[in-house]
Amino acid sequence: MAPGTPRFDAGRSCLDLLATAHPEERIGTPQELTEWIVEAGLVPVGASLQGIDGCWVAGFRELRQHADRLMRARTAHPGDSLDRINHAARAAAPPAVRAVPGEKGHLVRELAEPVRCAALLSLLARDTVDLLTDPRARAAVRECEADGCPLLYLDTSRGRRRRWCSSEGCGNRERVARHRRRAALARS
DSSP states (O other), rough: OOOOOOOOOOHHHHOOOOHHGGSSSSSSSSSHHHHHHHHTTSSOOOOOOOOOHHHHEEEEHHHHHHHHHHHHHHSOOOTTHHHHHHHHHHOOOOOOOOEEEEEGGGGEEEEEEEHHHHHHHHHHHHHHHHHHHHHHHHHHEEEEOOOTOOOOEOOGGGGGGGOSSSSIIIIHHHHHHHHHHHHHHHHH
């Protein structure tokens, strides 16, 4: 991710992965993927991520495509996406972490062993399975109501009345557009 690019927090790791495709590709290179993995909290800050290459990028983008298809599906069996997510979920154990002494005697998390691509994909696929099979969580998945914004997020707001993926981004743009429409009607 480019420096200064705000990280979108959709409420679930699998939904955060979907957001990496909008408004432009944000995991198109190994460096961008490495930064996203850390910023999304899939590994502890400072973890050594070596060996991330174009194959990792392709794997994450493919998982994203299948997860997106499942999240937006009107049927329980949208093509082979369910099989692909299930396969990724069981392909490897999620990355193992351990607690170690850090600065000032506080415990910190670190990876117990080098992380593998399949392990991170499994973590995201399992999160997708958990979300899709939890009726309450699934019912809280919303699509942003802003024009042209396809982002999905978990609506945990009071009263479940959240309308936009981001009040600061899409919400502000929609409020400004609504104000301009009203002002134009008042002038005519």
